[in-house]
Amino acid sequence: MSAQSALFFIRPERPSDLADIDSVVRAAFVFHPHSKQTEHLIVKRLRAGGRLALSLVAETPDGAIVGHAAFSPVAIDGQDVKWMGLGPMAVLQSCQGMGAGSALATAGLAALEELGVAGCVVLGEPGYYRRFGFEADSRLRYLGAPPEYFLRVALDGKAPPSGEVSYDAAFD
Numbered sequence: 001m002s003a004q005s006a007l008f009f010i011r012p013e014r015p016s017d018l019a020d021i022d023s024v025v026r027a028a029f030v031f032h033p034h035s036k037q038t039e040h041l042i043v044k045r046l047r048a049g050g051r052l053a054l055s056l057v058a059e060t061p062d063g064a065i066v067g068h069a070a071f072s073p074v075a076i077d078g079q080d081v082k083w084m085g086l087g088p089m090a091v092l093q094s095c096q097g098m099g100a101g102s103a104l105a106t107a108g109l110a111a112l113e114e115l116g117v118a119g120c121v122v123l124g125e126p127g128y129y130r131r132f133g134f135e136a137d138s139r140l141r142y143l144g145a146p147p148e149y150f151l152r153v154a155l156d157g158k159a160p161p162s163g164e165v166s167y168d169a170a171f172d
């Protein structure tokens with residue numbers, strides 16, 4: 001799959017992108033108030049474990065990678081129910097506010113839907129993720145996260161499951 005926003009081309013990662021993805025993810029989280037600066041390691045571990053189900057990059061017209069979004073399977077009450085988690089998502093500071101993050105999230109959710117994924121969760125700012133259809137749901141919990149920041153979007157038109165969400169061990 002690939003998608004075009006006004007300024008960015010969104011496409012799946014290629015083997016030659018890995019160093020650029022690492023740099024973008026590291027750089028994007030440097031000033032994040034809740035970051036432990038381990039997001040680039042999460043992406044690497046997911047990839048190494050075969051759990052990076054969807055890895056998208058945002059590329060400028062001249063071929064520079066300036067954004068990245070990772071999607072990986074989550075379990076709900078320990079079961080694989082075809083839900084994914086979005087994250088980490090990262091855009092270079094110099095390119096933030098120009099639509100790369102939105103293009104990555106929109107293209108990612110569309111790709112998941114095509115793959116038959118039932119829904120997606122994200123831990124993040126409701127003010128940002130609401131625009132992609134994410135909303136808080138008190139029936140879907142993530143241990144330690146404030147409920148208003150743990151968000152979900154159903155992609156299969158069915159009622160979302162309830163339960164405790166767990167991410168891949170790469171996030172531990």
Ligand SMILES: CC(C)(COP(=O)(O)OP(=O)(O)OC[C@H]1O[C@@H](n2cnc3c(N)ncnc32)[C@H](O)[C@@H]1OP(=O)(O)O)[C@@H](O)C(=O)NCCC(=O)NCCS
Pocket residue numbers: 028029032087088089090091092095096097098099100101102103124125127128
């Ligand atoms: C969050 C992030 C991926 C968004 O990417 P982006 O390319 O800047 O986003 P877009 O240009 O598509 O969207 C910009 C809009 O989102 C808003 N926005 C960005 N970050 C936000 C946040 N943390 N909370 C609320 N709104 C936010 C901007 O105010 C802007 O709003 P507007 O469209 O009304 O003007 C990027 O800012 C980033 O990499 N941040 C550091 C890492 C991070 O926080 N990652 C997400 C957690 S995993």
